[in-house]
Amino acid sequence: MNSSPLQSYHLPLDLVSALTLLAEHEGSAKIVAGGQSIMLLLRQGFLSSETFVDISCIPELSEIATIDEVVYVGAAATYSSLESSPEIQPYSVLTDSLHVIADPQIRNLGTIGGALGHADPSLDIVPPLLCLDANVVLKSLDETRIVSLSNFHQEYMTADLSKDELIHSVTFNNLPGPHGGAYEKVSNVEGGWPTVGVAAQVVLDDTLSIISDVKIALAAVGDTAIRSPCMEKSLIGSVISMDSISKSSELVSQDIDPLDDLSGSAEYKSHLAGVLSKRALIKAINRAGGSL
Ligand SMILES: Cc1cc2nc3c(=O)[nH]c(=O)nc-3n(C[C@H](O)[C@H](O)[C@H](O)COP(=O)(O)OP(=O)(O)OC[C@H]3O[C@@H](n4cnc5c(N)ncnc54)[C@H](O)[C@@H]3O)c2cc1C
Incomplete structure (x- = not known):
């Protein structure tokens, strides 16, 4: 100490x-x-x-804007400002997660840059940003670096950040085609950290019956928030059906590595990951205009 x-x-x-x-x-x-x-x-x-x-009084770090199909979120934008921003409303995978982070007091102060800098694998906002293929813009006096969020957190509580750098902003592209997203979380206490959290983002083809792209990412099941390639691979190109969603959700356990801790056993978390993946996918598909 x-x-x-x-x-x-x-x-x-x-x-x-x-x-x-x-x-x-x-x-x-x-x-x-x-x-x-x-x-x-x-x-x-x-x-x-x-x-x-x-850095909370630097105006450019609190800006939220969409320019040329790219959404920019300043690192010091709070969860609450994101929750109420019109730029963020089309991304339900993100808004779902914002509504369930802790309580309004924490959301009024906590920032997107603070979350990414903290790099806790249980943060609710990271899986949705992974599903949106977000980039992190880092600045020092000499340099600007743009790092994919999937490479930004590679180890437990560690971010790819030099000591003279700060996170300036987070960016992601507008999504093409009929799309929908959702975030599902289970927590042991109301407003608490997730025991497991799952984000799903789908893009459907023009007939609204085939999944043309999908991203699934999870919180609290490993050293960092992670995507589920096994699940994604099984779903891309598939015709929407409850059967295919159920089968693919069972595959999520192959991609995760949860630990036994006070929030639950590894076995329980693996089970939850499957249940929440299915729930998030169904919601995302329905929001994209598909029918399940
Ligand atoms: C009681 C409680 C309950 C919580 N429950 C949840 C929950 O349910 N779900 C959830 O997701 N989170 C939860 N949190 C965590 C919360 O999301 C984080 O505390 C918050 O996002 C951190 O943001 P901040 O702006 O307060 O960061 P700070 O505390 O100010 O900073 C956190 C870290 O990031 C660094 N940092 C901050 N900004 C930058 C930047 N721009 N560039 C580089 N480094 C930076 C700081 O140096 C520090 O290391 C909870 C926190 C508390 C205290």
Whole structure:
């Protein structure tokens, strides 16, 4: 346990000032966005106090916009601002997840960049963003990098982020064709972290009877949030039927690696993953205009 005192807290009003602070402190400065996770770690003594750069007052980091078919979400946009943004409403896989994160107080402060920086495999917002093939835009004073979210979290609680970089924004493309998405979660307590969470995003062909593309991603079943390639492969090109959805949902257990913990046994989580995959898929297909 480390309980060293807080040294300095900065509140820059523009991006360059924030990046300059990160560069000047050569890796010892920590970014604070909503403070929901970092302040907990600090209070519990898991994080040594150094220099803190609070990015919540930088206007460009809270912007949400669609430009040329690409949705841009600034890293400091809160869950609540996403929930009420017209730009986000077409992406029900994302809005479903936003509605079930913790409680309104946490959603008013917690940010998309804070979630991705925290890199917990149980975060509700990550599977929907994986289904949307999101990219993470990273900035330092010298460089802008764009990393696919699927490569951004490769290990438990670890993000591909240098100490002089911050997450600037998250982007994803508008979806072609008839599409629908859904996020399903089971939690041991109301408003709690997911025991398992499953996101599904489908694109149907013009007849609304064949799945032309599908993405399934899960939270809380491994070291990072993950996609389910076995399930996806079995569904792409298939005619929509309850039988094919049920059979494919059973395949999800091949792609996950849940652990026994206080929220449930690995066996229970594997079972839940199958049940929630089926539920999310049915909802996503119906939202895309298909009928089940
Ligand atoms: C009581 C409680 C219940 C919760 N329940 C849920 C739940 O049910 N589902 C769920 O998904 N989540 C839940 N959460 C977690 C919540 O989603 C995260 O705390 C929140 O998203 C983190 O965002 P933040 O802006 O508060 O991040 P902060 O706490 O400010 O930062 C988190 C980490 O990210 C880094 N960081 C922040 N912004 C950036 C950036 N722009 N660039 C680089 N690094 C950055 C920080 O340095 C820190 O390491 C819960 C949290 C609490 C406290």
